[in-house]
Amino acid sequence: MKWVFSSSRSISDIRQLEAKTDTYKPCIFTFWHGQFMLIPPYCPKHIQVANIVARHKDAEIISEIIRSFDQMTLIRGSGAGGRKKNRGGTSAFRKAVRALGEGKCVAMTADVPPGPARIVGQGVIKIAQLSGRPILPVAAASSRFYVTRTWSRMTINFPFSRITLRIGAPIYIPADATETQLELLRLQVQTGLNQVTLKAYADVGANPLRTEPLKTIPSRVLPTNLKLIAYKTATQLCAIMAPIILKHRAKKGKEDASRKSEKLGVSTIKRPNGALTWIHAASVGETNAILPLMEGLHALHNNSKFLLTTGTVTSAQIAQERMFQGDIHQFAPLDTPQFITRFLDHWKPELAIMTESEIWPNIILSCHSRGIPVAVVNGRMSERSYRRWRRNQSIALPLFSRLHLVLAQNELMARKFRELGAHNVLNSGNIKIDAPKLPVDKIMYDKLASTLRDRPLWAAVSTHPGEDEKIIAAHNRLAMKFTGLLTIIAPRHPERSEKILSLAKSADIITVCRTRNEYPDPDTGLYIFDCIGELGLIYSLVQVAFIGGSLVKRGGQNPVEAVRFDTAVITGPHYGNFSDTYNALLKVGGALEVTNELELADIVNQLLLNKNSQHRDCVRAAQLVIEDLSGGIEKTISNLKLIMPENHKTQIECRRHAF
Numbered sequence: 001m002k003w004v005f006s007s008s009r010s011i012s013d014i015r016q017l018e019a020k021t022d023t024y025k026p027c028i029f030t031f032w033h034g035q036f037m038l039i040p041p042y043c044p045k046h047i048q049v050a051n052i053v054a055r056h057k058d059a060e061i062i063s064e065i066i067r068s069f070d071q072m073t074l075i076r077g078s079g080a081g082g083r084k085k086n087r088g089g090t091s092a093f094r095k096a097v098r099a100l101g102e103g104k105c106v107a108m109t110a111d112v113p114p115g116p117a118r119i120v121g122q123g124v125i126k127i128a129q130l131s132g133r134p135i136l137p138v139a140a141a142s143s144r145f146y147v148t149r150t151w152s153r154m155t156i157n158f159p160f161s162r163i164t165l166r167i168g169a170p171i172y173i174p175a176d177a178t179e180t181q182l183e184l185l186r187l188q189v190q191t192g193l194n195q196v197t198l199k200a201y202a203d204v205g206a207n208p209l210r211t212e213p214l215k216t217i218p219s220r221v222l223p224t225n226l227k228l229i230a231y232k233t234a235t236q237l238c239a240i241m242a243p244i245i246l247k248h249r250a251k252k253g254k255e256d257a258s259r260k261s262e263k264l265g266v267s268t269i270k271r272p273n274g275a276l277t278w279i280h281a282a283s284v285g286e287t288n289a290i291l292p293l294m295e296g297l298h299a300l301h302n303n304s305k306f307l308l309t310t311g312t313v314t315s316a317q318i319a320q321e322r323m324f325q326g327d328i329h330q331f332a333p334l335d336t337p338q339f340i341t342r343f344l345d346h347w348k349p350e351l352a353i354m355t356e357s358e359i360w361p362n363i364i365l366s367c368h369s370r371g372i373p374v375a376v377v378n379g380r381m382s383e384r385s386y387r388r389w390r391r392n393q394s395i396a397l398p399l400f401s402r403l404h405l406v407l408a409q410n411e412l413m414a415r416k417f418r419e420l421g422a423h424n425v426l427n428s429g430n431i432k433i434d435a436p437k438l439p440v441d442k443i444m445y446d447k448l449a450s451t452l453r454d455r456p457l458w459a460a461v462s463t464h465p466g467e468d469e470k471i472i473a474a475h476n477r478l479a480m481k482f483t484g485l486l487t488i489i490a491p492r493h494p495e496r497s498e499k500i501l502s503l504a505k506s507a508d509i510i511t512v513c514r515t516r517n518e519y520p521d522p523d524t525g526l527y528i529f530d531c532i533g534e535l536g537l538i539y540s541l542v543q544v545a546f547i548g549g550s551l552v553k554r555g556g557q558n559p560v561e562a563v564r565f566d567t568a569v570i571t572g573p574h575y576g577n578f579s580d581t582y583n584a585l586l587k588v589g590g591a592l593e594v595t596n597e598l599e600l601a602d603i604v605n606q607l608l609l610n611k612n613s614q615h616r617d618c619v620r621a622a623q624l625v626i627e628d629l630s631g632g633i634e635k636t637i638s639n640l641k642l643i644m645p646e647n648h649k650t651q652i653e654c655r656r657h658a659f
Contacts, residue, residue, distance in 0.1 A: 001065055005041035007159040008142065011203050017165060018044045024134050024170050026100045030124045031138045032193055033109040033117065034152035035211065038140035040069050042165040047071060050099040052092050052108040054078035075099070078112065093127060100131040110137075110193055116419060117152045117213030120190040125182060129173040137168035137192035141200035145211075153213045164203040166196040178583040183411040222398040222421070224365065231361055231395070232337055239336040253495045256313055262331040265342030269328060272305050275645030278349035280309045280332055284492075285558055286355045287315040289378060289432040291322050296637045298324050301644065307347055309333075314494065317532045322439070335360040344370060350645035356380050364399050373404035373643055377636055378431045380409045381416045382555060382576060389420050397421040405643060407636050410580050428639055429632030433581065437564045438536030445540055451519065452486060452541060458604050459488040459529075459538050462557040463548035467572075468500050470551055470597040472507050472526070477601040479525060482608065486520055490529040490538055492548060492557070497530035504528075539565035543615055544607045546570040546600060549577075556582065559591060563622040568607050568615050570594060584629060590622030 021027070021044060029049070031039060043049055051066050052075045066072050075095045077088025096106045112121040128135045142161035148154040157163070171189055173182070201208035242264060250257040261267075279294065281287045287310055298304050308323060309332035310316050319329045333339040340362050352367050352374045354360075359376075367374045381389075389396040400421035407428040408414035414427045458478075460471040468489065475487040489500055497513055504511040504526045511526040512518035514534070520527050529538055539545065539562050550556040550572030559569045559581060569591040575582040585591035592607075594600045607615050 034154040134170035139197040139200040168192040265339035375405040428635040434633040456482040458544040473597040474601040494530040
């Protein structure tokens, strides 16, 4: 590289490059994999640079080149890129942050093997966030070069060329950046790298298209493979056990015994005439979010017909109570080839819409083979699911490439879907934020409000196993300070009420249950709301609510529903399913975070004592955040309307008339 550099004519202003580097040091130089060979010779000799280089044998040549420059040192290790093998990424990360703290610059590729190429990974973003030092996008180019057929199109620069180095504007990553902000900054780094790369090749009069990487994730639909065939075969063989499992679940109240056949793809309801759109929502939260979207789609097309499927008894009851007249509800078929075939043969939908993270292989494959477009709305994916799909790309890529449209909750989720093979991915916002106030039973509200009017009370809603004990412990602490305290517990799954009753009995707390038509008297300490669809009633009664699924690792539940009722929100630390919303709320005091029952009791105590100040400030801040985050339903409808069956018909008619 020294020979290439010394034999070539540099177009860059070396002094200007040195001045820019001095201004921002210690900084993080980042560049595209395969485009870095000419960068070391341009580095000023007075600047110490720690270079992150992978441990594998192919990187030894690069290591030797870097060792030939006195001011440069090596940090060995790299990100796993979705692979299971430890490649020293964690150790390299720590050493890079330490080097920046010691005043050294760090140099690293932005994209991680085995790809996708030219996609900025999380490593450079996290190092910049933790160190507080800026990222400088860098690109070097020569007029004469050879391009290898590797994943990143490794470029070998030739001597006697015109050469140049370009440095982009610095990009800082705030320590308190939210996931959405981090994703936007990641895209900013990606854009910056693409811009300096194009400018560098333009400077030397070379064609940058020659260095464009091979597509790791192609834009075409990928064929199925042995792993998917194995999944299809395994689920086909397991289908024989489905009736037995459903019968067992029905005995526990987890299935509707009279409608078990629907999960086997068999329906007693006749298919309506005309175009039919199938929408699937897994559980209660998704159902509450999708119903307003269905209402908006009905307003768009008065004659729209929808088939809504859900997976749980609770969500089925909510759907049937609140669905538009004429729409049909069914339990979703289990993901086996024969059940899906029966279901699709009977209903023949023109469009299938899945909510959030409902990625079922047999459903997607069967719909695609029949020419039924599959869309995902309010798309989200936990980090755990994303890593699992990345480890199994041979399954993920054929599936996600078959999705017709993905409308993600935010830019971070959009990136995850794209990297797994989805092509048409847009950020439409979170439709759960736009959901209207939950319904309230007016008669029951009046009855309970008059009974509980003068009592201190709070609620813990959507609780999961492992949280109820903590709620009861917090209640006992609070009961010592508030005479007549009533704590309402609404378990996420109502069938757990017996377990909660047992816990309350062990704690010597007088407890009543909503499903038993029992009502709290002055001695009652715990009121278990184990009825379906009554969160609105609870929020209308209390001013303080802990939102469950967050003191245990379940990802939390929707805080917006509580905010709509001017209820102050408390959450645990595990709120990943709604991270954008909670991060925005917590930042301005619109929600309060606790990590255990002691902190929970203290926060509830503060809010009950300061109803007119702290409670008011918390609620007002939350309302402003929700107002700022809203708009998801409108964007989703706007993006969906082009693929709705009615629009397809209109487009076909237009083509006919055109001829």
